[in-house]
Amino acid sequence: MSDTLRILGMASGLDTETMVKQLMKAENMKVDKVKQNRQVIQWQQDLYREIIGDLTTFRSTYFDVLKPETNVLSKNNYSAFDVVSADVPAAGAAVSSIPGSSAAAGVGAATGVYRVEVTNLASAATKVGRPLAENTTKSSTMSSLGLASNTTVNITYNGTTKPVKIETGDTIENVIQKISNATSGNVVAKYSELTRQFTIQTSATGSGNSLNIDSSISALGIYKDSIDMKTTVDTLTKSGSFDISYVDSNGTIATKNISLSAGATINDIVDNINNDTGNMVAASFDPATKTFSLRQKDGKEVRINNVPDFAKSELGLPSYANAGEVKGEDAVLKITPPGSSTAVNVTKSTNNFTLDGISYSLSRANTTTNITVSSNTQKAFDKIKGFIDKYNEIVDKVNKKISEKKQYEYKPLTDEQKKDMEPEDIKKWEERAKEGLLKNDSTLQNMLSAMRSAFFEGVEGAGISLKDLGLNTSSDYTQKGKIVFDMTLGGEQKLKDMLATKGEQVAKLFMQTSTKKPTYSPDLTTAEREARNSDQGIFQRINDILQDNARTTRSNAGKKGFLIEKAGIKGDFSEFNNLLYNQIKDKDKVINELTKKLAGKENRYYSQFAKLEQAMNSLNSQSNWLAQQLGGGA
Missing domain, CATH: 1.20.58 (Methane Monooxygenase Hydroxylase; Chain G, domain 1)
Known part of the structure; x- marks a missing residue:
């Protein structure tokens, strides 16, 4: 001593x-x-933490929205379909390796071939600035780009106007952030150092979105006179004319009537505008994007009036007086469902949408894609079975811990005893000494009881039960409530058949969200929890139970999950603030x-x-x- x-x-x-x-x-x-008693408590803490780790890993694997492939609360994982997309090329054209449209089939989808003809993609209301000087980066200041004094620009989106103060000391990155802050993210600005172009657009797509800027921001290449229109033809089908108003070289408003002749090309129209306005209005056409643009020199405003209807549709010419406003566009397409020869016209404000169980993703306009949906129950079956197998592993492990016999004759070794033993003998001794340390633990027993109840209490609105899927608790009492495929109920084939014929109901049984209490909370009363459990899916219930026991967030009473309160976890405040640590x-x-x-x-x-x-x-x-x-x- x-x-x-x-x-x-x-x-x-x-x-x-x-x-x-x-x-x-x-x-x-x-x-x-006393040291032996301390070691027993330490071992108990280690055993609890091991179980907490298993529960946490289980939850992060099967209940994480960022892991869609394994998230059992995602409806797509109950889809019993395979989907293949392939473009239908025009005569003489090569087949694209990336389809213009793709899709995922979910619960409720029909098998067969869907023909998808995309005319136009949904787009945001967008203003693209002219290319800035070489070597311009996001850290370039407004003064270096030619802004002489501070200015305020009013940005109007979907009828809402917000002022944005741009200062000479601001960098491009600062301006981007100011626009986002002022419009609460409804307008997004960005700058490409590759193209050296500054872009402002609405965050949402669709024709319901509009964008206007009340004055030019020449330092960023944004001019109020910029008018961009999508053209639909290479040559005009009819004759007519429209008026262009602009500021001439004397500083006065001039108006020119621009003739449109049937059969005229876009280049003809560009030349007419440039010549007739004495090059005071710059017209151009980008064949890659089929964008027809009009711009006034020096940031002065261009107005277009008296536009004939055919020019609006073929050239995309606007008739509004304020040339600074641009609008978003809708996705326009036709879908021919399986077994039908009639195409259905579809207009959507976004390029990603779901119809009749098919989630479409459009990526290119003027494309025709065949989307083939075929039945594949094995994929959904494997995901459900994988979850149940992992669940059974946890149940089996916890059951062993709370039922194994305590080895009273094997006490923790003292330092003196270890001096006379080999390391391997010490290891074997301590393994026996750890047995039964969690025997009849009430917290773990309650958790397992809740899990068993979660599987076999009815789910309101599902219309089926677990046994309808061929699943039941094991008849082997030594397995203590593990979920197994019961051959007397149809076994594995029963689940596959139900996925193929009643996929919607299978999804509801497992992942339906409660309508009575949609959100998990550790502070729900007993009555509220019973109401929540009554109409939520089995896997939703399991997720609740995992949170009840391994939650690291606190309740209103300041409590974390039951097991966390008892044993804590490393790297968390609970590591040094839990029952066993005390x-x-x-x-x-x-x-x-x-x-x-x-x-x-x-x-x-x-x-x-x-x-x-x-x-x-x-x-x-x-x-x-x-x-x-x-x-x-x-």
Whole structure:
């Protein structure tokens, strides 16, 4: 106990060190017993944390929206279909390796070939600036791009106007953020260092979106006069004319009538506009995007009026007075469903939408794609079975922990005992000593009971039960409630058949969201929880139970999950704030107090033996003196 160097037993001949150790043995046993109790608590904490880790991994695998392939609360995972998309090329054209349309088949989809003819993609209301100077980056300042003084620009989107103050010291990145903040993200700005173009557009697509800027931002290449229109033909089908108003070289408003002749090409029209306006209005056409553009020099406004209907549709020419406004476009397509020869006209504000169980994704206009949907129950079956298999692993592991017999004869080894043992023997001993440490644990028993109930209590609105899918609890009592395929109910084939014929109901049984209490909360009352459980799917219930036990967020009462409160987890505040950790700290206090007392007692024993040595030395001295006196008298 003490580090003091002692030389004892010289006079008495006693083995003082051994005698003190023998005297202290009973006292040390008290400390060892507390240390053993502490080790048991530490092992219990480790076992709980291992189970918490299993529950957390299970939940992150099967209940994470960022993992759509395994998320059992995603309706797509109950789809019993395969989908293949392939473009139908025009005569003489090559087949594209990437289809213009793709799709995913969900619950409720019909098998067969869907023909999808896309005329136009949905787009946002967009303004694209002219290319800026070379070497312009997002960190370039407005002053370096030519902004002489601070200015305020009003951005109007979908009828809402917001002012944006642009300062000379702002970088392009600052302006992008200011636009986003001012419009609450409804208008998005971005800058491409590749094309050196600044773009402003609505965050949503569709013809219901509009965008207008009340003044030019020449430093960013944005001019109020910029008019961009999608053309639909290469040559005009009819004749007519329209008016262009612009600011001429004298600074006055000039109006020119631009003739449109049947059979005229886009290049003819571009040349007519440039020539007739004395190049004060710059007309251009981008064949890659089929965009026809009109711009006034020096940021002055261009107005277009008296546009004939055929020019609006063929050239996309607007008739509105304020040339600064642009609008989004809808996706326009036709879908011919399986077994039908009649195409259905479809207009959508987005390129991603779902119809009759088919989730479409459009990527190119002017394409025709055949989407083939075929039945494949194995894929959905494997995902459900994979979940159940992993669930059974956890149930089996927890059941073993709460039912295994405690090995009372195997107590944690003391330091003295370990000195005489081989490492492998120590490992085997401790494995036996850990058995039964969670026997009959009420928290784990309650969790397993709730899980079993989650599977077999009816789900309102599903129309089917677990047994209708060939699933049941194991008849083997040693498996204690594991979910198995029951051959008397049809086994695995029953689930596959139900996926193929009643996929919608299977999805509801497993992942239906409660309409009574749609959101999980640890603070629900018993009645509220019962209401939530009554109409939510089985896997939704399991997710609730996992959160109840391994949740790291706090309830209104400041409590985390039941197991977290008991054992905590590393890297979280609960690591040093949980029931078992507090018990370990209490044991450490007792050990420290006992250790101090033992040190004092040991020192007393050595002090007593030291006094004995002194007495023996004194006695020996007296004996020697007496012997000398007696010897001298003879």
